[in-house]
Amino acid sequence: MDVLILARLQFALTIMFHYIFPVLSIGLGLIMVIIEAIYLKTNKPIYLQTAQFWTKVFALTFAIGVATGIVMEFEFGTNWATYSRYVGDVFGSALAAEGVFAFFLESGFLAILIFGWNKVGRKLHFLSTVMVCLGAHFSAIWIVVANSWMQTPAGYHVVGEGLNARAEIIDFWGMVFNPSSMVRLGHVILGCWLAGAFLVISVAAYYMLKKRHYEFSGISMKIGLWLGFFTCVLQAISGDASGKVVAKYQPSKLAAFEALYKTQSGVPLTIFGVVNPKEEKLNYAVQIPKLLSFLSFNDMNAEIKGLDQVPKEDWPNVSALFNAFRMMILMWAFMFLMSIIGLILWYRDTLFNHKWILRVLAFSAIAPQIANEIGWYCAESGRYPWIVYGQLRISEGLSKAVTANQVLGSIIMFGVLYLFLFFLFVYLLNEKIKHGPEDGEDESTPYHALENLVKDNP
Amino acid sequence: MIPTDYLEFGWFTIFVFLLTGYGILDGFDLGVGMLHLFSKKDEERRLMLNSIGPVWDGNEVWFVTAGGALFAGFPDIYATMLSGFYIPVMALLNGLIFRAVAIEFRSKQPGAWWRWTWDIVFSLGSFIISFILGLIVGNLIKGIPIDQYKEFNGTMADLFHPYALLVGVMMVSLFLMHGSIYILMKTEGDFHEKMRRRTNPCIIFFIIMYLVTTMATLIYMPHMVQAFHDRPLFFILAIVNLLVVANIPREIYLGRDARAFISSCLNIVCLLGLYAIGTYPNVIRAINDPAFSLTIFNSASSEKTLEILFIFAMIGMPLVISYTTAVYYIFRGKVKLDSHSY
Numbered sequence: 001m002d003v004l005i006l007a008r009l010q011f012a013l014t015i016m017f018h019y020i021f022p023v024l025s026i027g028l029g030l031i032m033v034i035i036e037a038i039y040l041k042t043n044k045p046i047y048l049q050t051a052q053f054w055t056k057v058f059a060l061t062f063a064i065g066v067a068t069g070i071v072m073e074f075e076f077g078t079n080w081a082t083y084s085r086y087v088g089d090v091f092g093s094a095l096a097a098e099g100v101f102a103f104f105l106e107s108g109f110l111a112i113l114i115f116g117w118n119k120v121g122r123k124l125h126f127l128s129t130v131m132v133c134l135g136a137h138f139s140a141i142w143i144v145v146a147n148s149w150m151q152t153p154a155g156y157h158v159v160g161e162g163l164n165a166r167a168e169i170i171d172f173w174g175m176v177f178n179p180s181s182m183v184r185l186g187h188v189i190l191g192c193w194l195a196g197a198f199l200v201i202s203v204a205a206y207y208m209l210k211k212r213h214y215e216f217s218g219i220s221m222k223i224g225l226w227l228g229f230f231t232c233v234l235q236a237i238s239g240d241a242s243g244k245v246v247a248k249y250q251p252s253k254l255a256a257f258e259a260l261y262k263t264q265s266g267v268p269l270t271i272f273g274v275v276n277p278k279e280e281k282l283n284y285a286v287q288i289p290k291l292l293s294f295l296s297f298n299d300m301n302a303e304i305k306g307l308d309q310v311p312k313e314d315w316p317n318v319s320a321l322f323n324a325f326r327m328m329i330l331m332w333a334f335m336f337l338m339s340i341i342g343l344i345l346w347y348r349d350t351l352f353n354h355k356w357i358l359r360v361l362a363f364s365a366i367a368p369q370i371a372n373e374i375g376w377y378c379a380e381s382g383r384y385p386w387i388v389y390g391q392l393r394i395s396e397g398l399s400k401a402v403t404a405n406q407v408l409g410s411i412i413m414f415g416v417l418y419l420f421l422f423f424l425f426v427y428l429l430n431e432k433i434k435h436g437p438e439d440g441e442d443e444s445t446p447y448h449a450l451e452n453l454v455k456d457n458p
Numbered sequence: 459m460i461p462t463d464y465l466e467f468g469w470f471t472i473f474v475f476l477l478t479g480y481g482i483l484d485g486f487d488l489g490v491g492m493l494h495l496f497s498k499k500d501e502e503r504r505l506m507l508n509s510i511g512p513v514w515d516g517n518e519v520w521f522v523t524a525g526g527a528l529f530a531g532f533p534d535i536y537a538t539m540l541s542g543f544y545i546p547v548m549a550l551l552n553g554l555i556f557r558a559v560a561i562e563f564r565s566k567q568p569g570a571w572w573r574w575t576w577d578i579v580f581s582l583g584s585f586i587i588s589f590i591l592g593l594i595v596g597n598l599i600k601g602i603p604i605d606q607y608k609e610f611n612g613t614m615a616d617l618f619h620p621y622a623l624l625v626g627v628m629m630v631s632l633f634l635m636h637g638s639i640y641i642l643m644k645t646e647g648d649f650h651e652k653m654r655r656r657t658n659p660c661i662i663f664f665i666i667m668y669l670v671t672t673m674a675t676l677i678y679m680p681h682m683v684q685a686f687h688d689r690p691l692f693f694i695l696a697i698v699n700l701l702v703v704a705n706i707p708r709e710i711y712l713g714r715d716a717r718a719f720i721s722s723c724l725n726i727v728c729l730l731g732l733y734a735i736g737t738y739p740n741v742i743r744a745i746n747d748p749a750f751s752l753t754i755f756n757s758a759s760s761e762k763t764l765e766i767l768f769i770f771a772m773i774g775m776p777l778v779i780s781y782t783t784a785v786y787y788i789f790r791g792k793v794k795l796d797s798h799s800y
């Protein structure tokens with residue numbers, strides 16, 4: 001295999017694995033803030049217990065998020081050196097800003113959040129929780145700004161030619177507020193909130209099924225369902241806005257999402273279909289007339305550019321993108337539906353009796369994860385063949401000093417390592433959940449499982 | 459308008475500042491990691507782990523931010539260095555991942571085999587990180603083959619030159635000593651006395667490595683000496699370094715752990731200062747042809763970007779220093795295990 005495919009595979013592997021964790025950190029961050037705020041207001045110990053339980057889950061996701069995130073920061077240089085030279089001015093600035101403004105904030109206050117329950121007052125602790133949550137969100141801001149610049153570059157000019165070409169910032173705010181950054185930021189952050197909300201819902205549903213920790217699971221379920229419901233509503237608005245930006249700035253991406261081979265006017269929206277890449281058409285298509293044109297440009301008869309506008313060798317993988325995009329929307333519909341059903345049953349006080357609903361809810365944490373991963377797959381693969389849209393091709397961004405064997409070796413290394421980490425994460429999360437929130441101060445919360453053991457066997 | 463030269467120099471200074479912060483802060487927690495296995499009792503290991511518990515993650519952020527600063531300010535250096543040092547960087551990343559999860563996972567299960575496994579991973583990870591950092595610094599001092607497109611064109615074997623390996627071991631000894639003094643500051647009672655006996659061999663190991671590395675640099679790396687010929691004033695830094703190193707065993711002997719730790723921090727500042735002065739303005743020295751060297755001037759970002767980064771630093775660094783100080787203040791004093799500890 002050549003270096004290009006291997007380097008792309010490696011990036012996909014490392015970023016997709018990494019992305020399981022920061023979404024949970026951001027989502028749980030918000031939930032911890034909500035619960036701790038209620039605790040400050042009501043002073044009921046159950047809220048403290050709930051907040052502490054979620055803090056421990058947060059700490060676990062955060063640790064793996066940090067460990068796998070460091071890889072990302074250096075992978076641009078190791079595998080994509082030419083790209084790094086080209087975008088260093090712009091992309092590097094966003095990463096530096098992330099370090100200075102987000103990571104320090106997050107890691108500094110994290111210490112107080114996790115280890116400071118008995119060291120600082122309640123208000124200062126709450127402030128730390130808010131700061132950690134803000135830090136996590138700031139980090140999303142800078143990363144999405146950097147990535148959006150690769151989707152819709154703005155505020156720069158290209159200096160030099162050939163191997164020495166590079167993008168330099170001419171308008172910083174133009175770069176930060178490039179056409180897609182704010183819309184995509186909203187979409188990403190809402191995706192993170194969904195991941196947090198549904199993790200909380202899952203765990204609460206599990207306890208309800210096992211008839212354990214009634215008070216804890218009630219609080220978590222209620223907060224999770226409401227957050228999930230509101231976020232789903234907002235996500236629909238944000239998704240629509242993202243679609244409009246894609247239609248305007250990245251027509252070939254939209255054409256791939258919708259398997260639109262020919263440029264046409266008054267385009268229908270395909271609900272279901274099977275892409276036939278050989279004949280370049282859709283089989284068994286179920287469509288709503290003119291809706292895609294309307295959604296994209298607020299005009300029933302607007303023309304939408306098809307894949308015929310770009311050379312065939314530059315087409316992204318149409319059938320994969322078409323299906324992935326629909327899968328993402330299906331996941332959204334599932335989450336929306338489950339949050340509505342959950343809320344109705346909750347307020348009728350019958351959620352406990354609906355075992356099947358609880359069983360589905362107990363596994364629902366996977367849905368936002370799938371939606372997030374697939375959404376990013378669509379965004380990144382849809383940009384093919386560009387690494388910086390319209391400016392630099394993926395094949396031009398590679399490191400010249402790196403050989404296929406080195407990349408293959410590191411893929412195998414990361415593959416084994418991440419598989420191992422993933423099983424450990426699931427195992428430890430499962431242990432924590434089975435253990436539950438209701439252990440006293442000195443029994444065996446994860447951080448001091450050994451306290452008693454040490455006392456017994458000095 | 460600030461002249462471009464000043465901007466490049468200024469950003470390089472900030473980069474070195476971040477590296478120094480990293481060396482001082484993560485240096486001690488890497489040292490604690492390497493010393494971890496020398497304590498056999500679980501309680502002692504927990505004391506060591508919790509002495510760095512609230513701060514290790516923040517310490518590592520200095521490294522991550524230094525990486526971002528390099529990418530933004532000197533993209534060519536970032537790209538050449540990481541793609542050139544592919545295998546060592548992969549080993550470094552491995553070390554960082556394993557170490558982070560080992561700290562987090564160790565306390566989640568009480569079983570002896572579980573804890574022993576993570577203890578070994580934690581210690582080994584700390585060792586690999588320290589060694590590779592030294593190896594990279596050694597290579598930057600020595601120089602690597604670079605072509606006219608600023609790309610590394612040597613082989614892996616070039617990176618494992620005896621001098622680079624020597625600097626790697628010296629880095630390990632430096633962090634071992636720094637970590638052992640940090641633990642002295644954070645512990646009390648029997649364990650403190652035990653650690654005191656372990657500090658001496660660490661200091662001796664460092665001093666031997668310090669002398670050997672200095673000799674090797676003077677004999678085999680004449681370009682490092684040139685800057686001191688040109689600007690004799692910098693020689694003062696070398697003298698200060700020597701005095702600071704000599705002061706460490708003195709303070710330990712007198713039982714003034716905090717002062718010993720400050721000396722050890724100053725030692726790291728001096729060493730990095732000597733390195734920066736000796737190599738300046740090269741960051742990656744081309745061993746084949748000096749004209750291909752990557753300097754802070756031929757590898758920097760545009761003036762506009764450097765100005766923006768400068769503004770980031772002016773706003774950001776005071777904030778960073780204040781959070782760091784606040785966290786160290788809140789978790790000051792001798793470490794005690796409680797229900798939220800690792």
